Every structure is written in C-alpha cells, then in structure tokens.
Amino acid sequence: MAQRPWRRTAMKPPAPAAVGALLALALLALTHLPPAPEHSLLPLPASAPPGPPREAAAPLSAGQAHRRGLPVPRARLQQEQAPGRGRRRRGLERDVPHIPPWLSADDLQKMRLLSSGQVVSKSRVPAHGQIMRVRLRAAGDDAKGDAEGDVLPASPEGDCQDGRCGLIKRPGDLYEVLAFHLDRVLGLNRSLPAVARRFSSRLLPYSYTDGALRPIIWWAPDLQHLQDANNDQNSCALGWLQYQEMLQPHRPMPVARDAPCSSIPRSEWSRLALFDFLLQVHDRLDRYCCGFQPDPSEPCVEEMLHEKCRNPAELVLVHILVRRSAPSRLVFIDNAGRPQHPEEKLNFRLLQGIGSFPAVAVARLRSGRLQSLLLQSLRLDRELWESQGGAEGLRPLLQTIDRRAQILLRHIQEHNLTVFEDSPR
Structure with missing residues (x-):
C-alpha cells in the first residue's frame, strides 16, 4: 500500500490548531505590507533604467539583419539602400x-x-x-515684433x-x-x-x-527690380532682338557692365526656354503671342499686344529677374502657364535661338519616368494632392506635360541641338 506523503518525510502531520494559528499570523503580516505601485505588473531588474514597460522589439531592418549575418532577400536590401531612403518624414x-x-x-x-x-x-x-x-x-519662432494685426x-x-x-x-x-x-x-x-x-x-x-x-x-527678399514703375517686373530691360543677338553662339557675351542682362549666361536662357515650353508660359519670352495664333480672349489680344508682332523692334521680354545675391542666375516667377493650351498651338517661338539644353533636364525627359517622378514630388503637398484627386486626378495634367516633353525631345533631335553639363544647383 502506498505511503502517505507526510510519512515519507518522517514528519508528523500538523495539528489543526497549529494550522489555524499559522494562517492567522500570515493574514496579519499581509495587512501590514506597503501597497504595490500602480501599473507595476512585474518588478524591473535592478539594472533596468526607469521608464515605461518594454514593448516588443521592432523587427530588424534589412541592413541590420545583413550585418548580423542573417539571410536577407537581395531585393529588400537594395530597396533600403536606395538613395534618399534614410530621409525622415515630418510636417x-x-x-x-x-x-x-x-x-x-x-x-x-x-x-x-x-x-x-x-x-x-x-x-x-x-x-x-x-x-x-x-x-x-x-x-x-520668437513672437517678438510679430503681433497679429x-x-x-x-x-x-x-x-x-x-x-x-x-x-x-x-x-x-x-x-x-x-x-x-x-x-x-x-x-x-x-x-x-x-x-x-x-x-x-x-x-x-x-x-x-x-x-x-x-x-x-x-518671397525672395533680394529680387532685383528696375526703378522704372512701368517696368518693375524686370531686373534688366531687354528687347526681343537684343535677346536673340545674345543667344548667337558665334558672338561673345557682352562684357560691358551697363549692357542689359550682361551677367546672365546662355545656359540660363536654355533653362528658361525648356521650362516655359513644357508649361507654355508666354509671359516672359513671348508676351505678345507672336509664336501662335491666340484666341480673342487671350490677354495679348485684349491688350492689343499681338498687333506689335509685325515690328520685332517693339517686342520686349518681361519677368526677367535675378537676385542681387546671384546676378547670373534667373529667377522664374509667375509660372502657372497654360495647362489647357492645345497641342496644335504649341509656342515654338519660346525655343527660338536656343542651341543647347541642360543635360540633367533632358535626361529626365528621356527617362520615361517624368510622370512618376512628378507624382512622387507632388505627394508632399497634401492640400494640392487631395484637392486634385490624388494620382488619378493629376494624371491627365501630367500626361499633357509628358507629351510636350516628347515633342521637345523630337525638336532637339530634328535640329541637331546639343546638351551641356552643368551643376544642377
């Protein structure tokens, strides 16, 4: 017959009275213990710093796993190492x-x-x-001196x-x-x-x-404006014929300090022409709409500017601006352009006299990724993104820009125009 547990230890079973006394003493001791701190489910180790309970460890990135010798899919590792992946989101x-x-x-x-x-x-x-x-x-910001009102x-x-x-x-x-x-x-x-x-x-x-x-x-605080109240949206007064002469490759750039726009190199006009063609901005290089047949509602018709196209000597450029801190770099303002301008009326006069274009810009146009790059950039502006219906809403506009880019590339090829390497900034 199996022995009882108490007998295995050679101890006598405790008397009922003794058990009762022991329970009473234990209950009395518990009532005098200090209360446990709130939210302290488990005691922290003596070496652990104070702070909230530890959460589950975050999964390792591909780079961390690779450095520790763990297997990582090559595609994931390359994706995390792509340029710009480390820049954080905020605001x-x-x-x-x-x-x-x-x-x-x-x-x-x-x-x-x-x-x-x-x-x-x-x-x-x-x-x-x-x-x-x-x-x-x-x-x-320090609010001193900025009182509302x-x-x-x-x-x-x-x-x-x-x-x-x-x-x-x-x-x-x-x-x-x-x-x-x-x-x-x-x-x-x-x-x-x-x-x-x-x-x-x-x-x-x-x-x-x-x-x-x-x-x-x-607002750029150091934009350079002419003192002429009728021509204050220019840093220098430049006519169309002067501009075309400046673009001639066989003629040196004017060096006289008083020559109009003498500090602006040809490469700047190339950037401007490419930009204005894609957006169909006429107000800088062709505010008279001489490069296409304008509708009667166009400002150049309403203001009777289009009639001056018969006399090129009367044509002037507008919104030709530089900053005092960088007088050799154009500043592009009033860039809304004409997103609905019909393709059959594209203004090629904006490209007249331009013999080369910036290599970085041309490479982006040739990449076939212009639309996706623009979507990636425009996503930062949440107000614009949501108001236009996101990628689907913006797609028709970006397709228009992309078609103009292909037409510009064809123009470059047909006229054997070149590209120039230049610092993008």
Whole structure:
C-alpha cells in the first residue's frame, strides 16, 4: 500500500490548531505590507533604467539583419539602400514614404513655413490687386515684433528681409505649385518654393478665407527690380532682338557692365526656354503671342499686344529677374502657364535661338519616368494632392506635360541641338 506523503518525510502531520494559528499570523503580516505601485505588473531588474514597460522589439531592418549575418532577400536590401531612403518624414511631407532627393533641406524648410506658418501681417502688392503679401511666423519662432494685426510696410523690402514672407495668389494660379515641382524634378532649381494652402486668418479679406485653395509663393527678399514703375517686373530691360543677338553662339557675351542682362549666361536662357515650353508660359519670352495664333480672349489680344508682332523692334521680354545675391542666375516667377493650351498651338517661338539644353533636364525627359517622378514630388503637398484627386486626378495634367516633353525631345533631335553639363544647383 502506498505511503502517505507526510510519512515519507518522517514528519508528523500538523495539528489543526497549529494550522489555524499559522494562517492567522500570515493574514496579519499581509495587512501590514506597503501597497504595490500602480501599473507595476512585474518588478524591473535592478539594472533596468526607469521608464515605461518594454514593448516588443521592432523587427530588424534589412541592413541590420545583413550585418548580423542573417539571410536577407537581395531585393529588400537594395530597396533600403536606395538613395534618399534614410530621409525622415515630418510636417508637410508626413504622408510620403521618402523625401525626393531633388528637394533640398532649404526647399523643405520654406515649404513648411508656407504651408503652416501663421499669418501675422499683410500688405497689397502695387499694381497687383489680386495678390497679397503676408509675413509668416513658424511654430517655435520668437513672437517678438510679430503681433497679429500688423500691416507690412509699403516697400517690398520692408520687414521681409529675413525670408519669412510669401505671396498669396489667385486660385487660378494653382499650377504654380506644379511648376515648382517640375522645376525641381528637372534639376533646374530656378523657381521659388510654392505650396497650396487654405487660409483662415482674420487678417485676410473674406475672399482669401472662403475655403478656396490658393498657391502661396515664397518671397525672395533680394529680387532685383528696375526703378522704372512701368517696368518693375524686370531686373534688366531687354528687347526681343537684343535677346536673340545674345543667344548667337558665334558672338561673345557682352562684357560691358551697363549692357542689359550682361551677367546672365546662355545656359540660363536654355533653362528658361525648356521650362516655359513644357508649361507654355508666354509671359516672359513671348508676351505678345507672336509664336501662335491666340484666341480673342487671350490677354495679348485684349491688350492689343499681338498687333506689335509685325515690328520685332517693339517686342520686349518681361519677368526677367535675378537676385542681387546671384546676378547670373534667373529667377522664374509667375509660372502657372497654360495647362489647357492645345497641342496644335504649341509656342515654338519660346525655343527660338536656343542651341543647347541642360543635360540633367533632358535626361529626365528621356527617362520615361517624368510622370512618376512628378507624382512622387507632388505627394508632399497634401492640400494640392487631395484637392486634385490624388494620382488619378493629376494624371491627365501630367500626361499633357509628358507629351510636350516628347515633342521637345523630337525638336532637339530634328535640329541637331546639343546638351551641356552643368551643376544642377
């Protein structure tokens, strides 16, 4: 017969009275113990630092696993090592997996200011009634001197010298945001940062706060303007015939300091011509619409400018601007262009006299990836992206730009034009 457990240890079974006494003493001791700390499910090891309970370890990246000798699919490792993969998301671009490499840190900083900066003062721009210049204060900025309700000085320089101002433009100018991204994708880097935004500041007129999406363009504080009130949108006065003469390859660039636009090299005009052709911007090189037959509703017809095409000596260029800090680099402004301009009326006059184009831009046009690169870039601007219906909504517009790119490439081939290597910035 099996022995009872108590007998195996040679101990006598405890008496019932003794058991009761022991239980009473245990209960008394428990009532005098200090209370356990809140949320302390398990005691931390003595060596563990204070802090919240440890979460499950994050999975290793492909690079970490590869360094530890673990097997990693080659495709995953190459994907994580691709250029630009390490740049983090924040603010404006928080929904984008990776920041495109063609956008600089300075671009992103200005885009964040434009997209979320608080409007602290405003002013009208002379001779531009539908454009408002505003001063912005970014989160974390010192609010001293930025009391809401201020009005900016009449001078464009005023208190915008620190680069904290922007131009709010008309809803119809929204394509300036696309133009900015196109400029960066092509490596031209001559347009000013631009984002789409809805405004609610009480400082602005109701027409600016009615919920309509508007572009806001960074205000470059050192743009060089002529003193002539009738020609203040130029840094230098340049006629069409002078411009064509400057483009002649067998003629040296003018060196006289007082010559119009003497500091601007031919390569800058090539960038401008390529950019304007893709967007069909006529207001710089052909504000008279001499390169196509305009509709009666075109401003060049309404303002009777088209009639001057018969006398080239009367034609002048507009919006030819440089910055005082970089007088040899053009600044592209008013870039909305004409996205609906018909293909049969493309303005080839914009390319007249141009003998070569920047290699980086031409390579992007030839890559067959222009649309996908633009989508990758435009995704950063969530307001524009959502208002246009995302990739599907933007696709028709990008297809138009891509078709113009193919026509430009055919023009380059048919005329045996060349490309030049140049620094993209």
